[in-house]
Amino acid sequence: MIRSIPAAAVTRAVAELCVKANRELPPDIVQALKQAAREEPWPTAQGTLSVLVENLSAARERCLPICQDTGLACVFIQLGQDVHIEGDLARAVDQGVRQGYEEGYLRKSVVADPLRRGNTGDNTPAALTVDLVPGDRLRLTVVPKGFGSENMSALKMLKPADGVEGVRRFVLDTVRAAGSNPCPPIILGVGIGGTFDKVALLAKHALLRPIDRPHPDPYYAALERELLEAVNGLGIGPQGFGGRTTALGVNIETMPTHVAGLPVAVNVSCHVTRRASVEI
């Protein structure tokens, strides 16, 4: 049976998710931030983390975006194969971004051309990723991505001989080079495997998973813990002013790759790692 979903329903959902994601962090991130504020041993860092927690309440109470960089709207759709969209899906998503960013008093941060610039004025287009999945449901996730952290992301085609040690070195080098720029405490999405293009998408997908849910494979769950500990040994600390809490979480996603390759990508995200989902 084919199930029909009007494009207007997608537009409405995207608009609401844009506003929600920008005002309220997901529970796993809030929890991690509060826990870090309790456990941070360095006094100035502890103070900084408390201010960040306070900012979350201020945003909620005053209906303000948590951060003024309300991001480029990354939209992920898991589209059931038995769904028929009545209308143009990509246009419906852009229309949702347009409405959400206007209604929510969110900042319009998109330029029409990477070199010639020029603000599009409505935060469109979205960065849309569609995955076909079995079933007749449509799952929408909106991830408004700020560029203070996006700019610090990096990708490298390692050699197979570099192995897990090479991955560890690249992740730490990326975080060290980012320093205070991506508004630590950060969250890292790490992609390993695939191809040049797929590994970047893996890293972004890794940021969609709650940071309190480890990788299902114990090998990678252990690597996530180990990388988090190593990053928090660098001393960068909240805002780069020094301290233990440089990162709140490290998520890894992997896929098979070529015999000759070991692609790795690190998508850096700040403490305002936003995501909101709905199923239609």
Added chain:
Amino acid sequence: MEWKLTSPVDKKALAPLRAGDRVLLSGPVYTARDAAHKRLTELLDRGEPLPFPLEGSVIYYVGPTPEAPGQGIGSAGPTTSGRMDAYSPRLLDLGQPVMIGKGLRNRAVQEAIVRNGAVYLAAMGGAGALMGGCVRSARLVCWEDLGCEAVRLLEVEDLPLVVAIDSQGGNIYESGPAAYLNSLKGDN
């Protein structure tokens, strides 16, 4: 140490500030980020007057969110300052005493800070809702076509900041992490 600072700023008031000190800033503050800095530089290249004076002025690297009805401004936290490194030394040499942003600066900016007795203050990255609450009023100065990057004049009250680079070249992004890592050695 915690200091109260008012703008327009007299550089004499900046001399005692040290990296890591807290500052509460009140008074007028101009917003300018990437595109506005490019235009300021183009005006200087052509020998034309700037839309606001550099002498005494505080420039805040921020692109606030639009204000809802009844709000002075939306969220207003800092953007990454490093993208302004290409422009800042020239503006500092022309008298700009204070920059507000977040994150690392390059050597040229650090040297221009010391040469001119200026300071670089860090605002709390990602705490836009709180910082927006310190803005009493905002009005457009110029370049509305730049949208969130337009130059605005904000009137701020007790905007909480940290001295990131002081007029002697002290730098919290170096000294802060070093002090923390040193404290761990003491534990062992």
